[in-house]
Amino acid sequence: MASSSRAQQFLPPALVFIGVIALWELLVRALNIPQFLLPAPSAILGALAETFSLVMSSALYTFRSALIGFLIGCSAGALVALATARWTAAREGLMPLAIAINSVPILAFAPIMNNWFGTVNPASKIAIVALITFFPMMINMVRGLTLVEPAKLELMRSYATTEFDVLAKVRLPNALPYLFNALKICSTLSVIGAVVGEYFGGPRDTLGVYILQEAKLFRFDNAWAAIIIAALLGIVFYLIIITLERIAIPWHASNEK
Amino acid sequence: MFIGWMPTTDHKSPTLNFSMANPVVSLKNVNKIFGTAEKPTTVALKDINLDIQPREFISLIGPSGCGKSTLLRAIGDLLPVSAGEVTVNDKSAREARMGREYGMVFQAPVLFEWRTIAKNVELPLEIMGVPKAERATKSREMLKLVELHGFERHYPWQLSGGMQQRVAIARALAFRPQLLLMDEPFGALDEITRERMNAELLRIWQETQTTVVFVTHSIPEAVFLSTRVVVMSARPGRITEIIPIDLPYPRSVETRETSRFFDLVTAVREGLRKGEKMREK
Numbered sequence: 001m002a003s004s005s006r007a008q009q010f011l012p013p014a015l016v017f018i019g020v021i022a023l024w025e026l027l028v029r030a031l032n033i034p035q036f037l038l039p040a041p042s043a044i045l046g047a048l049a050e051t052f053s054l055v056m057s058s059a060l061y062t063f064r065s066a067l068i069g070f071l072i073g074c075s076a077g078a079l080v081a082l083a084t085a086r087w088t089a090a091r092e093g094l095m096p097l098a099i100a101i102n103s104v105p106i107l108a109f110a111p112i113m114n115n116w117f118g119t120v121n122p123a124s125k126i127a128i129v130a131l132i133t134f135f136p137m138m139i140n141m142v143r144g145l146t147l148v149e150p151a152k153l154e155l156m157r158s159y160a161t162t163e164f165d166v167l168a169k170v171r172l173p174n175a176l177p178y179l180f181n182a183l184k185i186c187s188t189l190s191v192i193g194a195v196v197g198e199y200f201g202g203p204r205d206t207l208g209v210y211i212l213q214e215a216k217l218f219r220f221d222n223a224w225a226a227i228i229i230a231a232l233l234g235i236v237f238y239l240i241i242i243t244l245e246r247i248a249i250p251w252h253a254s255n256e257k
Numbered sequence: 258m259f260i261g262w263m264p265t266t267d268h269k270s271p272t273l274n275f276s277m278a279n280p281v282v283s284l285k286n287v288n289k290i291f292g293t294a295e296k297p298t299t300v301a302l303k304d305i306n307l308d309i310q311p312r313e314f315i316s317l318i319g320p321s322g323c324g325k326s327t328l329l330r331a332i333g334d335l336l337p338v339s340a341g342e343v344t345v346n347d348k349s350a351r352e353a354r355m356g357r358e359y360g361m362v363f364q365a366p367v368l369f370e371w372r373t374i375a376k377n378v379e380l381p382l383e384i385m386g387v388p389k390a391e392r393a394t395k396s397r398e399m400l401k402l403v404e405l406h407g408f409e410r411h412y413p414w415q416l417s418g419g420m421q422q423r424v425a426i427a428r429a430l431a432f433r434p435q436l437l438l439m440d441e442p443f444g445a446l447d448e449i450t451r452e453r454m455n456a457e458l459l460r461i462w463q464e465t466q467t468t469v470v471f472v473t474h475s476i477p478e479a480v481f482l483s484t485r486v487v488v489m490s491a492r493p494g495r496i497t498e499i500i501p502i503d504l505p506y507p508r509s510v511e512t513r514e515t516s517r518f519f520d521l522v523t524a525v526r527e528g529l530r531k532g533e534k535m536r537e538k
Contacts, residue, residue, distance in 0.1 A: 151367040158361040173371040251412045
C-alpha cells in the first residue's frame with residue numbers, strides 16, 4: 001500500500017516534467033526557434049554529453065566553495081544565535097538588524113569581496129556564501145531557541161533545573177526543526193551565491209565563469225547544459241539536507257504526515 | 258454536618274478525619290498583587306489561609322480570574338507571593354521546589370515532542386541523575402500505573418489527548434513526590450474521557466498515597482474527587498467557603514448518582530453563588 005501511495009505522490013509531478021520537456025522540444029522544432037534564443041532539450045543533452053567532464057569538474061569546484069561557505073555561514077549563524085538566545089538584551093539589539101540585513105541583496109557585495117579576497121581566490125566566493133547563509137540561520141535559530149512553550153519552562157522550573165539543562169533538554173531540541181529549516185534555505189542559497197558570485201569573476205573552471213563565457217560565445221547549448229548541472233547541484237544539496245532531517249528528527253518529519 | 262468556613266484571620270481550617278499531623282501545605286495570609294505596590298492592577302489573591310493535611314485531595318474551584326491557578330503556582334513556587342507565608346512540608350515553597358517535593362500537571366500535557374513516551378516520563382528522573390536502568394524500570398512502572406504500558410516507544414503525537422494527559426500524570430509521579438499539583442488537568446478533555454480520568458486519578462491517588470491540590474472549574478469533578486472543596490471568588494481572589502466532601506471512598510460511577518452527591522454539588526454551586534453576591538456588594 002505504501003509503495004502505491006508513493007507512486008501516486010510522485011507520478012503527477014513526473015508526468016508534468018516529462019510533458020514540459022516534450023512540449024519544449026516540440027515548440028523549438030515546430031517554430032524553428034533559433035539556437036541562441038532557446039536550444040532544444042535534445043541539443044542541451046547533446047552538449048552536456050560532449051562537455052560533461054569539463055562541466056562536472058567546474059561544478060565540483062563551485063560546489064566546494066558553496067559547501068565551505070555554507071558550513072562557515074551556518075555554524076557562525078547558529079553560534080551567534082546561541083549566544084544571543086542567552087542574553088535578551090543582545091538579542092533585542094541584534095534581531096531587527098539581522099532581519100534588515102537579511103533583506104539586503106548580499107550578492108551586490110560580490111565585487112567588494114573580489115576586491116578584498118581576490119577575484120580568482122575561492123575565498124571571495126566563500127565569503128559571499130557565508131554572508132548569504134549567516135542571517136537566515138541566525139534568525140531561525142534565535143526563534144527556535146526562544147519560541148519555547150512557556151509551560152515547558154515552568155515544568156523545568158518545578159524540577160529546579162539548571163540553566164544548562166533548560167538549554168540542553170528544552171531549547172536545543174526545540175530549535176532542531178528551525179535549524180533544519182534554515183539548512184534547507186541555506187543549501188539552495190549557497191549554490192546561488194557561489195554561481196552568481198562567479199559571474200562577477202573567478203577562476204576559469206568554475207560553473208559561473210563557464211556559463212558566462214559560453215553565453216558570450218553564443219554557445220547557448222553549452223551554457224544551458226551547465227545551468228542544468230547548477231540546478232541539479234542545488235537540488236541534490238537540498239535532498240541531502242532533507243535526508244539528514246529525517247534521520248535527525250524523526251519525531252518532526254513524521255509529525256507532518 | 259457542614260463546618261462552615263468564612264475567611265477570617267484564623268488560618269486553622271476544619272479537617273475531617275485526618276490526623277492533625279503537620280500539614281503538607283500551609284498558607285498563611287497569602288496575598289498576590291499584580292502590578293507594582295504603588296499601582297496594584299489586580300489583587301489576584303487576598304488573605305488566603307488554608308492548611309492541607311497529608312493524603313488530602315483538595316480542589317480549588319471558582320470562576321476564571323479567582324486566582325486558583327495563581328494559588329497553585331504560589332504553592333509550587335512558580336510565582337512569588339506579594340505577602341504572607343507559603344510552607345510545603347514545613348519548608349518555604351522555594352526550598353520545597355529546590356528539593357523537588359511536588360509533581361506538577363498542567364492543563365496541556367506539556368509533553369516534549371522529541372521524546373518518546375517513556376523518555377517523557379523519565380525526564381524528571383534524568384534531571385535528578387537517576388541511573389539509566391532504574392529510570393527505565395520506573396517509567397515502565399509508572400506507565401503501567403496510568404494504564405499505558407506498551408506505549409513506551411510511541412511519540413506524543415501518536416496518542417490521544419486523554420492518553421497524553423495520563424503520560425503527564427505518570428511523569429509527575431515518576432519521582433514519587435508526596436504532593437501533586439494539578440492545574441485543570443482534564444479541562445481540555447471531553448466529558449466521557451474526563452469522567453474516566455477522574456476515576457483513574459482517584460485510583461492512582463489511593464495507590465500512591467499522595468496529597469493532591471487540584472484546580473478545576475467543574476463542580477461535579479471537584480465533588481467526585483475531593484476530600485474538601487475550596488470555593489473561591491474573583492476580584493479579589495479569596496476563599497469564600499470550604500466544603501468537606503463526606504462521600505465514602507472508593508468512589509465510582511455509582512457515586513455520581515447518589516443523592517448525597519447531588520446535595521454536595523448543590524452546596525458547591527451555592528458556595529460559588531454566594532461568592533458572586535459578596536463581590537456585588
